[in-house]
Amino acid sequence: xxxxxxxxxxxxxxxxGERISADLRFLIEVVARAIKxxxxxxxxxxxxxxxxxxxxxxxxxxxQKKLDVIANDILLEANEWGGHLAAMASEEMDLxxxxxxxxxxxxxxxxxDPLDGSSNxxxxxxxxxxxxxxxxxxxxxxxAEIGEQAFxxxxxxxxxxxxxxxxxxTQLVLTVGHGVHAFTLDRETGSFVxxxxxxxxxxxxxxxxxxxxNARWWEPPVQRYVEELxxxxxxxxxxxxxxxxxxxxxxDVHRILTxxxxxxxxKDTKDPAKAGKxxxxxxxxxxxxxxxxxxxxxSTGHQRILDVQPEKLHQRVPVILxxxxxxERVAAYHQAG
Ligand code: AHG
Ligand code: MN
Ligand code: MN
Numbered sequence: 001x002x003x004x005x006x007x008x009x010x011x012x013x014x015x016x017g018e019r020i021s022a023d024l025r026f027l028i029e030v031v032a033r034a035i036k037x038x039x040x041x042x043x044x045x046x047x048x049x050x051x052x053x054x055x056x057x058x059x060x061x062x063x064q065k066k067l068d069v070i071a072n073d074i075l076l077e078a079n080e081w082g083g084h085l086a087a088m089a090s091e092e093m094d095l096x097x098x099x100x101x102x103x104x105x106x107x108x109x110x111x112x113d114p115l116d117g118s119s120n121x122x123x124x125x126x127x128x129x130x131x132x133x134x135x136x137x138x139x140x141x142x143x144a145e146i147g148e149q150a151f152x153x154x155x156x157x158x159x160x161x162x163x164x165x166x167x168x169x170t171q172l173v174l175t176v177g178h179g180v181h182a183f184t185l186d187r188e189t190g191s192f193v194x195x196x197x198x199x200x201x202x203x204x205x206x207x208x209x210x211x212x213x214n215a216r217w218w219e220p221p222v223q224r225y226v227e228e229l230x231x232x233x234x235x236x237x238x239x240x241x242x243x244x245x246x247x248x249x250x251x252d253v254h255r256i257l258t259x260x261x262x263x264x265x266x267k268d269t270k271d272p273a274k275a276g277k278x279x280x281x282x283x284x285x286x287x288x289x290x291x292x293x294x295x296x297x298x299s300t301g302h303q304r305i306l307d308v309q310p311e312k313l314h315q316r317v318p319v320i321l322x323x324x325x326x327x328e329r330v331a332a333y334h335q336a337g
């Protein structure tokens with residue numbers, strides 16, 4: 001079997017399909033390189049002094065783990081100098097990160113959740129990295145400082161999105177708007193090798209993912225939906241459902257891309273100030289583009305996630321994504337009130 005590496009795949013996308021420019025190809029290559037470095041750091045586990053808490057909180061008031069900070073630094077350093085970016089934004093940083101003056105600036109904005117599933121780091125369960133690429137608006141790119149405003153674009157405007165999952169194998173899953181493709185890191189050669197082309201999320205599923213400890217705070221449509229799943233054969237659905245919750249969105253979404261399912265982090269009333277837990281720009285948008293590109297659906301319950309007009313860089317949003325028919329059912333329950 002001939003092996004196609006990520007580099008070859010990207011060159012094909014640029015040359016034959018004209019789906020990406022040389023600069024976007026370079027950007028993805030650089031992100032993939034950073035992902036390899038993060039995977040190495042994660043893979044060292046307790047051998048280095050990199051487990052545990054960093055001693056600070058991020059802008060969202062969440063405890064930062066040492067590896068959150070390490071992963072963030074790796075992505076910043078890798079992407080600063082290449083001349084492909086106008087600025088970066090990260091879940092772990094209050095404000096957009098400016099490209100230092102000594103380097104040239106490019107046309108793209110890179111957004112990332114450097115380490116997703118941080119609560120799983122110390123227990124050796126899969127974590128990951130999620131990223132999203134936008135074009136910097138023309139007026140904004142000539143400014144000395146790229147402000148938050150430049151990033152506030154709906155998810156449908158993403159040029160590329162992807163995630164890495166640091167599991168038993170390190171995998172990189174990518175879309176440039178023409179299907180979703182998975183690459184597996186060959187640790188012997190150091191290359192990402194194409195292992196699944198055009199991933200598809202089955203339209204129907206018998207598996208769901210939700211943190212059920214929040215059940216008493218869910219809104220009625222989600223309560224109704226999950227109650228019906230739990231009732232299984234003896235309820236209105238007339239069949240049994242299975243439940244899985246890793247607690248790392250990357251791992252839960254990866255399972256859904258591989259064998260179907262529905263993932264929900266809905267709005268709840270636990271903290272009325274928050275519209276949900278997951279972040280629109282670093283988690284919901286990139287994952288929604290990937291899921292839609294694989295034939296699935298992604299909704300807040302009331303609206304397609306990719307159509308949400310962001311108001312703040314660190315904004316949170318309810319997330320319901322995965323197998324199309326189930327996501328549409330949950331949206332219909334929201335409509336019914
Ligand atoms: P992060 O580690 O980047 O803050 O993200 C964690 C997210 C997501 O990965 C996961 O689906 C969810 O939080 C888990 O939340 P609970 O701990 O509430 O189950
Ligand atoms: Mn996350
Ligand atoms: Mn994170």
